[in-house]
Amino acid sequence: MRRLSLFVFLTGSLFSCNSIPDQFGKLDLKKWRGDRGGCNGVRATLVPDFRAEIQNLKGKTTNTIGELLGRPDINQIADRNQKFYIYFLEKGSHCDQPGVKSNSRSVAIRMSAIGLATEVTFQNGLP
Template sequence: MKHSIYIILLFVSCIACTKQPKLDGLDLEKWRADRGGCKGDRLKMVEKLKSLKDEIKGVSSNDIDDYLGKPDIQQLADRSQEYYIYFLEPGNHCDDIKKKSTAQMMAVRFSAMGMATEVNFQRGMPEE
């Protein structure tokens, strides 16, 4: 019984100690207001965002939601992992989010524990 309590406390402590990203120089208000990258404001931030790629790794999905807003698309991957997709430029998705888009995007992959493990800049949806 005593060991179970220690394990639970250790688990809670690990979850509570998530990394807070330092996204200095990124206008997060403008980013969140440019849903789907359809206004073109996110496109102006791509180089800065790429330079902050390592800051995003290790951040929880909840914290990413707080900083960057809800993803434009949330895609499930294998082994309980998921991707958050943020479009960086206008594309077919601006007319209908369900349309397949080849617009430039940032894909953040989260582990089963909800921590960002990869940040990729690409065109088209990530392969599972």
Template sequence: MKISKLVVITLCSVFLFATACTKKIDVGDFDSAKWIGDQEGCSSQRAEMIQDLIKIKPNLLALYHKSIIEVLGKPEAEELYERSQTYYWYYIDPSPKCDQPSENPRKLSIRFTALGIANEIDIK
């Protein structure tokens, strides 16, 4: 079976476009596995990682939803806001769902644009 040159060129163009649109994830020596393993902050490992998290905050800006999930795991909460913006929340201190919750747990808040790009990252 012969594949036409047009099909090959089209497939190559689609591949190049798709790979060019994703930003490489560079989070330095941040221990994603440790962060992801501490669901809801119940083990207080995330609280111990706060300085590492502050260091990588600039690297998380402009990443897509999928890339954020690769680094930080699935968020503990998410909300669709006006104009198709999305918020992700990750507990840093033990959440109310933990056996020994914090009174006022800190959270990492990430706001995404309608296109799914992280444009605001806060620790509250």
């Protein structure tokens, strides 16, 4: 009986894992994640949908943001254990020469010291 209970628990645990969604409200996450660095021009077309979901991104954990939007193009450390996840929205010098400072449009998500998204800003280059 104990083995059967353990088997049911482990099997249930394996199948209860959620897969990464392809949509977040209006935002097509599959397209967003597929345009690393915004170098293919797809993210620029998704900006209105991204803006519509800003309030829903706030309060999400660092891990959740990473799962939804993919690995950030730049992970910038800030004061007091805060960090920024930066995603470029358009092609720029960062596409042809990785590591080179870019002034392309980007979005920065500020992550608090406890790992929650607190602010979303748009700018040229880095915040």
